[in-house]
Amino acid sequence: MTELSVLRPAKQRRMTREEKARDTYMRILEAAAQVVGEDGYADASVSKITRLAGVAQGTFYNYFESRQHIFDKLLPHMGQQMLDHIRTAVPAGLTGADREEARLRAFFDYLNRHPAFYRILYEAEIFAPKAHDEHFRVLVEGYRGALNRAVERGEIRGYDEQELEAVIYMLLSARAYLAMRYVHDGRGGTGPIPEHVVDAYVKLVTRGLFGS
Known part of the structure; x- marks a missing residue:
């Protein structure tokens, strides 16, 4: 044996x-x-x-060092976590409006996984203003790099540098208010973003940003 x-x-x-x-x-x-x-x-x-x-x-x-110290670290930490989630979720080969749609879906997927982010973000303006400013600086610079690469690939035409910065804030505002209206339920929970919302967003960026 x-x-x-x-x-x-x-x-x-x-x-x-x-x-x-x-x-x-x-x-x-x-x-x-x-x-x-x-x-x-x-x-x-x-x-x-x-x-x-x-x-x-x-x-x-x-x-x-203090309670305030962790408050100042919290939003930048979660913001980077969110950006990493979006970066991982979006397929590398996507371009133009398809990539922007994937980024939107990944953003709402992150909110579903981390419903605390919503309150942390919006209360930070009062309780952790340095963290709030740093978070938006990182978001804007990240978006600036993404849009500049789209310009280099010829996907975006007709916008100068200052106009593109305004577009960045428009897109970030759209995410925030879409989350407020369609996803966040006011009680700390989230749900899937409705498809008609995604469709409207895609039409907007296709015809207004990525259109010829």
């Missing part, structure tokens, strides 16, 4: 000190996102955040 060897589960690799620190930092940030999303900035206490993150309050201050 052939002796069967007993399969033993592989030992899980221990995290390095740097990995543990990064994991703790991210757990605190994610806990802050949930607390602010549910209770708002005004009622988001350090004790609520650390309780949800499963860390001591002393540990919190190893990573953040």
Whole structure:
């Protein structure tokens, strides 16, 4: 008879000190996102955040100087997370209006996955203005790069640099107000964006931006 060897589960690799620190930092940030999303900035206490993150309050201050400090980090963190989600979700080969449609769908998919983002964004203007300004700076610069590449490919014609900057704010405003009207339910939840909304958006950018 052939002796069967007993399969033993592989030992899980221990995290390095740097990995543990990064994991703790991210757990605190994610806990802050949930607390602010549910209770708002005004009622988001350090004790609520650390309780949800499963860390001591002393540990919190190893990573953040104050409650305001984590508020100032929160929106830029989630904004970058959103941009990474959109970048991953949009197929590389798409161009023009097709790419803009995919970006819109990916944006609303992110909102569905992270409903706290909506409240974090809009209350930040009052409670974390530096974070709010940084978030929009990153969004605008990212969009500027995308539209400039579309210009280089010949997909967009007839707009100078200043006009394209105005277009960026128009597109960002469209996302925000479409989310307010069609997706966000006012109670912290979201739903799929209706197809007629996507169709209207695509017609707008096709005829007004990417049209000849």
